[in-house]
Each structure stands twice: as structure tokens, then as C-alpha cells.
Amino acid sequence: MKVAFGNDHAATALKREVMEYVKSLGHEVLNFGTDTEERCDYPVFGERVGRAVASGEADCGILICGTGVGISIAANKVKGVRAGVCSEATTARFIKEHNNANILAFGARIVGPDLAKDMVKAYLEAEFLGGRHQERIDMLSDIEAGSEKKVEKYGILL
């Protein structure tokens, strides 16, 4: 798989280590920066990886900032992106199995390198289960498209 990486200054060292790990698992990596510890803005890198994943340039993405939250919010603004923030491997597996998340995000100030690698492995090895989960993802796409179609299924107009 082609795995796109992005991070801010809080996560440069962890990004390097995780990127090497992903290569060792046999994947290709695309590095969208940052590559220094100089202070920068996480939306830039979240958007870059989000666009790479949404366009198909990458199969999936890994985003790391201090908490994983800011950079995932940035990526989730790109149409077609489903980025999930995790801090343990079970959730990392479920975000692929149930949510078909195309980006895994986590925080360099929250998890250490071993846990980060466990999460990445669980995420990359997991497979989307489809079925009812696909219907829910279609509902997410409807929200993204501004449609009230699926919301009306429950007789509620939000």
C-alpha cells in the first residue's frame, strides 16, 4: 500500500520512527512533512495528506500532531476523508473495520513509539467489513454532500 504521512513539529521524531516501521512492513511511504522541529501549523499537513488520500495518490494516511486531534480535524475537512484519532490498537482496528477510515491519526504527546507502531499495524492489517457499516458510511457521505435523505429515514429533520 502507499501510505501518506503528515505531522507537525510536535511529532517529527515519532513520524520518522513510524515511517521506517511502515516501510519495514513492506509498504511504500509518501512523506508530506514537516521534517523539522520548527514550529508550524498542523492544518497545512492535515490538508496535504487528506488531499493525497482523497485523490487516490495514497491508499491511506497517517497523521500525527501533539494530540492527533487538530491534524485529523484538518484532514476531515477534505471531501472523502474519514480520519479517526486513536490511542490504542483496538480502536485503530475498528476505525478500519467499521468506519473504513482512510486516515489514522494519533498524538505524539499521548502515545509512545511502541504503542504507535501497534496501532499502525492493527490499522494497516484490518479490513473494512462492509454491509451495515457501508450504509452508515453512505450516510456520512450524504451529510458531507448536504443531503437530508438518510436523516429523514428516522422522521427527523435536523
Ligand code: RB5
Ligand atoms: C501544537 O502545539 C499542538 O497544538 C498540535 O500539535 C496539536 O496537538 C493540535 O491539535
